[in-house]
Amino acid sequence: MKKDSATRLCAIRELENSGLGVRFVVQLDGRSRSAFVIRFDGEIKAFINECAHIGVELDWQPGIFFDSTGQQLICSTHGARYNPLTGECISGRCAGRGLIAIKIREVGEEVHLVDGKGVHLEKIIEGQSDV
Numbered sequence: 001m002k003k004d005s006a007t008r009l010c011a012i013r014e015l016e017n018s019g020l021g022v023r024f025v026v027q028l029d030g031r032s033r034s035a036f037v038i039r040f041d042g043e044i045k046a047f048i049n050e051c052a053h054i055g056v057e058l059d060w061q062p063g064i065f066f067d068s069t070g071q072q073l074i075c076s077t078h079g080a081r082y083n084p085l086t087g088e089c090i091s092g093r094c095a096g097r098g099l100i101a102i103k104i105r106e107v108g109e110e111v112h113l114v115d116g117k118g119v120h121l122e123k124i125i126e127g128q129s130d131v
Ligand code: FES
Pocket: 051, 052, 053, 054, 055, 056, 075, 076, 077, 078, 079, 080, 092, 093, 094
């Protein structure tokens, strides 16, 4: 059986609690999908960057995924809100549908994407918002 491999996404120190996310692109089930990794409440989580409403990217400026309270992820288009730890829909037009989680792993001081099972890193998107 083939073992999953891991690919570096960023340094852990690049992710502040409720701060900017690091964006990247993965191949998932044979197509390129935008994705992001964030830190919340000390935990690092990654999701496909597609709102469950109509599939657009969540961030209104590159890397800005949290609402003004820093407690929820928010879609910039119609304001659907998601739990940053689970991707679960909290309110709005996601209507009970959540974000697709991506498996990551902390390796020393780095965050790695766990490649395998149809998910592969395509590229890191440089340049987060400085807003
Ligand atoms: S596209 Fe995200 S709430 Fe409508």
